[in-house]
Amino acid sequence: MVTTTSNLSTECRTFEVRPNRSLSREGMIVFFLVVAALTLLVTVRFLLLGAWLILPFALLEIAVLGVSLYLFERASRYSETIQIAPDSILITTRSGVDILREYRLQPYWVNIALQRDPHHWYPSKLLLRSHGECIEIGACLTNADRKTLANTITNALESCRKTTH
Template identity: 30%
Template structure:
């Protein structure tokens, strides 16, 4: 009979977004108000063709924020069990991806330039192949998570 794998470590990585929904509504309201005032001023000065471009400006800002918020739905779950590391990726427009790595053979790699104090990508290396994780995290967060994940992999297996 197979023993259930005991969970020793689990982390969920999500992109950080500093602007809340309420903040977005306030920003868009101010932008619409300013563009409406500028459009009215141009219309009264006889430059009425400018007004539609100000509306296009608001539409482009709205589209950019919509894309940004859609990217915020990405998520990576990393679970370290007694015998394996499991990486699950979720995306708002793609199917779920799940990768399994043998715990004893997986390595955590962080690209770092210590001379210039630059932090690059974070990878899981297994069987000569690298899988990038935490692409959406900031440099400091990638470095911190790499240390945490290395520590979880180094813990004795239960």
């Protein structure tokens, strides 16, 4: 998912790239609690029938579901911010509020490449190249979204180059 904002006074465009998430954190908590309650309800019924061996497996199932939902939620906090200004391009990769990487490039020298797999087995890669550096952006996007982002960034860079001349 890509969101775009523009600031006309500073001639800056900002692109926010995030993975698609259909379930919020609160939704995950509700889902976990409902599944855990139903699992425990069935487990209590079997315990009353004398099948005590079900309890450890039910607790293990709840624990695995909780850990997997936590890891999924943590991975879905990933985002990339691409700020294009007339004097620089700033690419910030975040996981939640923690900044993982930050790159600063000169917009005049940036080349945008959309590399496609020749066999169509793997998704394409959107690369920003400048002075020997190659930075992949939009890895969490679909191929169509990646192509649209490449065109949008190319247009933003061309308009920045025109304003500096």
